Amino acid sequence: MRGRRGASSSRPSPRPAAAAAAAASPVALTGRGGIVVIFGAGVVCGLLSRWLGVPLLAGAGFAIGCALAAFATRPADLLTLVVSPPLVFFAATFAVEFATTLGNGSLMRGVTVGVLATLAATAPWLFFGTLLTVVICLSRGLMTNVRELRDKLAGVRLFEKEENENPVRWDESPTTTQERRLHHGEVD
Structure with missing residues (x-):
């Protein structure tokens, strides 16, 4: 048994390297994951705001969710996160207005009035x-994403321009096009 321990300890184990890499890298969400974080924070804080009667909580929770998602x-x-x-x-x-209006009279009217009133009251928090x-995203490299998107779009436009600039008609030769020209009164 002693020989086995010595042999296994001389060989590096892949687990510590993976654990070190996992510890060194922070949590990284996808763009959709960041959107879910913002939505979740907005809904939870919006519901707490309605139940506790603290309107400040809904907007502040949304702003905190935005900051957490951006980091x-x-x-x-x-780029996906910034536009959402x-x-x-x-x-x-x-979602908050639907959940709190459910079972209180007219659902359609309650949700419509509630959404409009809440949007008007919390618009500064949205901005x-x-x-x-x-x-936050600008400080983390958003401009790199914008440049990459611009380069991709410029490449697509350049390709389309080249494609449409000088079309070639393979089905007609130059001699047949001169013969096919219609005179003033003729109809094809």
Whole structure:
């Protein structure tokens, strides 16, 4: 048994290297994961705000969710995260209003009035959360994603321009096109 321990200890184990790599890398969410974090924070804090009667909690929770998502999302997905807070804010507000209006009279009227009133009251938090997300993502490398997208789009446009610039008609030769020209009164 002593020989086996000596042989296994001389060989490096892959577990410590993987554990060290996992400990060195922080949690990295995808763009969709960051959107879920923002939505979850918005819904939980929105519900707590309604139940506790503290309107400040809904907006502050959304802004905190935006900051957490911006710090935890991997750099390749920052562009996806930056454009999503307004839609996520609306979806979270709708979910909270739907959950709190359910069973209280007219659902359609209650949700419509509740969503409009909540959006009007918490609009500054929406702008703050969106701005916070943009600022954090800019410091984490958002401009690199924007440049990559611009380069991809420029490559697509360049390819389309070359393709449409000088079309070749394989089905007609130059001699047949001159013969086929219609005169003023003729119809093809």
